[in-house]
Amino acid sequence: VVPVALTPERDMEIPGATEAGWFALGPRPGSRNGSAVIAAHVDFDGVPGVFLRLDRLAVGAQVVVRDSGGTPHVFTVDE
Numbered sequence: 001v002v003p004v005a006l007t008p009e010r011d012m013e014i015p016g017a018t019e020a021g022w023f024a025l026g027p028r029p030g031s032r033n034g035s036a037v038i039a040a041h042v043d044f045d046g047v048p049g050v051f052l053r054l055d056r057l058a059v060g061a062q063v064v065v066r067d068s069g070g071t072p073h074v075f076t077v078d079e
Contacts, residue, residue: 001029001038001065014039017047029065030073038065 004013004021015021020040027034041049057063061077 004039012037012039014041017041017044017049020050029067029075030071 001020001022002015003024004015005024007013012023013021020038022029023037023039027036029036029038040051042051042054043049057077059077059079063075063077065073065075067073
């Protein structure tokens with residue numbers, strides 16, 4: 001997960017297929033001050049993306065995001 005901001009057109013930047021982008025102008029993953037936004041591609045330019053199998057996650061599945069200090073933040077799929 002890499003930090004991203006806004007394009008000159010004021011859209012959220014999205015990295016290539018092999019990385020997810022955390023919207024760095026909002027709350028960090030694990031913050032108690034709102035929801036973090038992480039975006040990635042399902043596929044991009046013929047390359048399988050980070051979120052290729054996102055639709056296969058079942059309700060109750062856990063996703064772990066580690067911050068820059070290595071601390072894990074666990075999120076649970078709710079829908």
